[in-house]
Amino acid sequence: MTQETPKQNIHEYLAELDDIPGTRIYTAARARKGYWINQFAMSLMKAENRERFKADERAYLDEWNISEEAKQALLKRDYNTLLDLGGNVYFLSKLFSADGLPFAEAVSTMTDMTWPEYRQMMLDGGRSPIGNRSIKGGY
Amino acid sequence: MTQETPKQNIHEYLAELDDIPGTRIYTAARARKGYWINQFAMSLMKAENRERFKADERAYLDEWNISEEAKQALLKRDYNTLLDLGGNVYFLSKLFSADGLPFAEAVSTMTDMTWPEYRQMMLDGGRSPIGNRSIKGGY
Amino acid sequence: MAKITAGVGSSHVPLLGVAVDQGKWQDDYFGPIFKGYEWTREWEAREKPDVVILVYNDHASAFDANIIPTFAIGCGEHYKSADEGWGPRPVPDVEGHADLAWHIAQSLILDDFDMTIINEMDVDHGLTVPLSMMFGQPEKWPVKVVPLAVNVVTYPVPSGNRCWALGEAIARAVESFPEDLNVQIWGTGGMSHQLQGPRAGLLNREWDNKFLDMLASDNDDVRHIPHIEYLRETGSEGIEMVMWLIMRGALGKSVKTLNRHYHIPCSNTAIGHIVLEPAD
Amino acid sequence: MAKITAGVGSSHVPLLGVAVDQGKWQDDYFGPIFKGYEWTREWEAREKPDVVILVYNDHASAFDANIIPTFAIGCGEHYKSADEGWGPRPVPDVEGHADLAWHIAQSLILDDFDMTIINEMDVDHGLTVPLSMMFGQPEKWPVKVVPLAVNVVTYPVPSGNRCWALGEAIARAVESFPEDLNVQIWGTGGMSHQLQGPRAGLLNREWDNKFLDMLASDNDDVRHIPHIEYLRETGSEGIEMVMWLIMRGALGKSVKTLNRHYHIPCSNTAIGHIVLEPAD
Ligand SMILES: [Fe+3]
Ligand SMILES: [Fe+3]
Numbered sequence: 125m126t127q128e129t130p131k132q133n134i135h136e137y138l139a140e141l142d143d144i145p146g147t148r149i150y151t152a153a154r155a156r157k158g159y160w161i162n163q164f165a166m167s168l169m170k171a172e173n174r175e176r177f178k179a180d181e182r183a184y185l186d187e188w189n190i191s192e193e194a195k196q197a198l199l200k201r202d203y204n205t206l207l208d209l210g211g212n213v214y215f216l217s218k219l220f221s222a223d224g225l226p227f228a229e230a231v232s233t234m235t236d237m238t239w240p241e242y243r244q245m246m247l248d249g250g251r252s253p254i255g256n257r258s259i260k261g262g263y
Numbered sequence: 264m265t266q267e268t269p270k271q272n273i274h275e276y277l278a279e280l281d282d283i284p285g286t287r288i289y290t291a292a293r294a295r296k297g298y299w300i301n302q303f304a305m306s307l308m309k310a311e312n313r314e315r316f317k318a319d320e321r322a323y324l325d326e327w328n329i330s331e332e333a334k335q336a337l338l339k340r341d342y343n344t345l346l347d348l349g350g351n352v353y354f355l356s357k358l359f360s361a362d363g364l365p366f367a368e369a370v371s372t373m374t375d376m377t378w379p380e381y382r383q384m385m386l387d388g389g390r391s392p393i394g395n396r397s398i399k400g401g402y
Numbered sequence: 403m404a405k406i407t408a409g410v411g412s413s414h415v416p417l418l419g420v421a422v423d424q425g426k427w428q429d430d431y432f433g434p435i436f437k438g439y440e441w442t443r444e445w446e447a448r449e450k451p452d453v454v455i456l457v458y459n460d461h462a463s464a465f466d467a468n469i470i471p472t473f474a475i476g477c478g479e480h481y482k483s484a485d486e487g488w489g490p491r492p493v494p495d496v497e498g499h500a501d502l503a504w505h506i507a508q509s510l511i512l513d514d515f516d517m518t519i520i521n522e523m524d525v526d527h528g529l530t531v532p533l534s535m536m537f538g539q540p541e542k543w544p545v546k547v548v549p550l551a552v553n554v555v556t557y558p559v560p561s562g563n564r565c566w567a568l569g570e571a572i573a574r575a576v577e578s579f580p581e582d583l584n585v586q587i588w589g590t591g592g593m594s595h596q597l598q599g600p601r602a603g604l605l606n607r608e609w610d611n612k613f614l615d616m617l618a619s620d621n622d623d624v625r626h627i628p629h630i631e632y633l634r635e636t637g638s639e640g641i642e643m644v645m646w647l648i649m650r651g652a653l654g655k656s657v658k659t660l661n662r663h664y665h666i667p668c669s670n671t672a673i674g675h676i677v678l679e680p681a682d
Numbered sequence: 683m684a685k686i687t688a689g690v691g692s693s694h695v696p697l698l699g700v701a702v703d704q705g706k707w708q709d710d711y712f713g714p715i716f717k718g719y720e721w722t723r724e725w726e727a728r729e730k731p732d733v734v735i736l737v738y739n740d741h742a743s744a745f746d747a748n749i750i751p752t753f754a755i756g757c758g759e760h761y762k763s764a765d766e767g768w769g770p771r772p773v774p775d776v777e778g779h780a781d782l783a784w785h786i787a788q789s790l791i792l793d794d795f796d797m798t799i800i801n802e803m804d805v806d807h808g809l810t811v812p813l814s815m816m817f818g819q820p821e822k823w824p825v826k827v828v829p830l831a832v833n834v835v836t837y838p839v840p841s842g843n844r845c846w847a848l849g850e851a852i853a854r855a856v857e858s859f860p861e862d863l864n865v866q867i868w869g870t871g872g873m874s875h876q877l878q879g880p881r882a883g884l885l886n887r888e889w890d891n892k893f894l895d896m897l898a899s900d901n902d903d904v905r906h907i908p909h910i911e912y913l914r915e916t917g918s919e920g921i922e923m924v925m926w927l928i929m930r931g932a933l934g935k936s937v938k939t940l941n942r943h944y945h946i947p948c949s950n951t952a953i954g955h956i957v958l959e960p961a962d
Pocket of ligand 1: 414
């Protein structure tokens with residue numbers, strides 16, 4: 125038998141997850157809130173649904189139990205707002221694909237950089253963790 | 264911390280399960296063998312499938328990846344053979360329902376009793392475990 | 403703070419649902435069974451739990467042969483009664499408690515239980531029959547429900563020890579939920595019965611009552627009963643009783659027995675139920 | 683007797699699948715990455731494993747938001763490549779090893795792991811990209827695969843400690859399988875990357891290499907790294923590295939490092955892989 129990892133209280137655990145700059149960890153609270161956003165996105169894995177969506181995005185969205193705010197964010201491809209509303213990037217990536225957008229380019233739209241700037245940052249070694257680890261700690 | 268239950272080797276565990284008289288425990292081996300028998304039975308939960316099945320049982324069965332032996336057993340409602348072929352009673356019960364047969368009556372067809380005899384045995388306190396616990400042990 | 407105030411173990415025979423739904427519960431056959439639940443129904447009416455964590459098994463209703471979760475916890479807002487082949491039972495929809503369910507699910511995973519989370523599913527007699535036995539035929543169920551579906555069909559099913567430990571972890575999870583809630587936990591299924599093969603119809607009054615004694619006791623020997631003992635002694639479907647251990651594990655070391663009832667037969671099955679209160 | 687003869691940890695970036703499928707793997711961007719896998723590809727060709735237990739995560743392909751299994755083991759005969767929105771990858775179907783998979787599943791449940799069994803599913807880049815990296819573009823994959831899908835998307839994901847313990851239990855299970863089989867276990871995903879929000883693009887060469895050091899060492903400190911450390915140091919998707927601990931846990935106390943490679947970047951991600959052999 126080896127030593128056990130000390131067990132953590134769920135409230136402390138979740139509080140820590142909220143302490144990361146520029147990041148929305150996909151917790152239960154977000155999964156619940158964004159359930160139908162994510163199920164809508166998942167529906168785009170089927171070619172016939174992608175076509176119906178492209179033909180009339182608004183009409184297709186209106187078939188889903190999604191708030192007006194989320195519908196607007198989906199129409200605008202405002203991915204940070206969608207993360208706030210409980211969207212998860214692996215689900216939302218079905219929308220990237222429907223748009224024919226490379227994954228990394230879609231990801232870059234969530235940052236304060238253009239796609240060429242973001243791509244260059246990655247070639248240069250990526251975003252540094254320094255100062256990006258903790259909101260409270262500022263390290 | 265409390266004492267742990269001693270862990271058992273899977274081979275010993277499975278061998279014991281085969282030592283019960285008149286009983287087929289639904290092990291992985293049976294679940295694999297009977298996969299499509301059970302999925303067929305599950306399909307009868309939908310009213311439209313029940314109707315198609317009743318209209319032409321053989322034709323409906325022929326849509327499934329099921330052996331001829333199993334198809335014959337299904338057509339004959341030979342439930343003991345179906346258990347041997349990997350059918351599970353909770354799945355097969357969808358066929359009892361499709362036939363409008365009460366659960367206990369369908370179960371009685373797997374014993375050497377008529378339904379009235381079986382029903383009377385249950386009213387009299389059920390089948391005794393004595394002599395019915397172990398094939399090898401005979402107790 | 404939420405707290406588990408009581409535990410109930412109970413059979414969940416489908417025919418009891420039929421008896422309720424068709425108003426036969428006072429006839430000669432069903433009368434003695436429902437009489438045995440009378441005290442418990444009145445007790446539930448007084449206790450008014452807010453939520454029941456309802457441990458049961460799906461009988462090939464929500465899950466087909468394709469996917470077999472060992473422990474699945476329902477985190478949805480509501481659940482419909484499943485059509486088990488003769489139309490859904492005419493009972494109210496079951497209201498979930500998504501806040502508590504997600505809290506428990508998260509706590510359990512953090513506690514190294516490998517839960518499957520499920521949001522949308524229909525619930526079968528395993529869940530709705532115990533509700534009918536405890537609450538009769540209301541317009542709307544008087545409790546919210548956190549469904550906990552256990553695989554007791556495909557072998558190996560979880561060990562008694564694992565089930566007990568899950569109960570302990572559920573109790574810890576409930577106690578860390580900030581809202582004041584009166585929570586009960588029910589373990590359902592059993593008691594002795596066998597629904598298949600030439601040995602069908604096996605019942606074991608003696609063993610079942612020994613099991614009830616063990617549940618009511620202050621030691622945890624019951625968690626170490628091996629699967630083969632359930633199978634030999636109580637029939638192939640008697641294994642459902644491992645679900646009672648999740649309930650018992652959640653109540654702590656000592657319990658007080660408030661009610662206990664046993665009757666043979668109901669359809670193929672020995673009917674039993676026990677009402678326990680933590681006594682630590 | 684079956685035996686786990688080696689473990690591989692590897693990233694599973696979708697863009698690498700695109701590079702293989704479109705024949706770009708020798709260009710300036712991808713060349714250094716594929717060069718890093720060259721030794722490992724040749725080693726795999728010599729080793730000829732019969733089966734790979736392939737630990738990966740489903741990226742919203744086989745499982746939608748409705749059902750979230752913590753640990754799902756594929757017990758089917760074969761798996762098709764998933765359509766992730768731009769058509770399925772043009773790779774061979776993945777052949778399962780149902781006998782071994784069911785044996786492992788049964789053993790794990792008996793060992794108090796709460797597995798979900800799954801028979802039919804499509805497998806996405808998390809599983810097929812590592813196959814492409816190790817075996818190139820064969821007509822038919824040269825190994826059978828036991829897919830083990832881990833939830834690393836919805837929190838809490840399983841703890842590092844639980845993942846390591848699962849690996850230990852998998853090793854015990856494999857050793858009790860009667861047939862002679864050369865079995866490898868792969869842990870995939872990672873290394874540092876973040877695919878979401880303003881912090882997207884975070885990479886951490888130093889931490890990733892420390893993680894590789896820890897995997898290669900003879901102590902098990904790595905199993906106690908808390909989730910929050912992965913998240914702070916390696917980006918929100920760096921948590922996938924907990925899946926490497928299942929691989930490492932299966933190899934026993936001491937390991938020998940056969941190969942190790944690290945490269946930045948591939949798309950949003952730091953690419954790394956390590957090849958380990960049990961040395962007890
Ligand atoms: Fe049951
Ligand atoms: Fe991944």
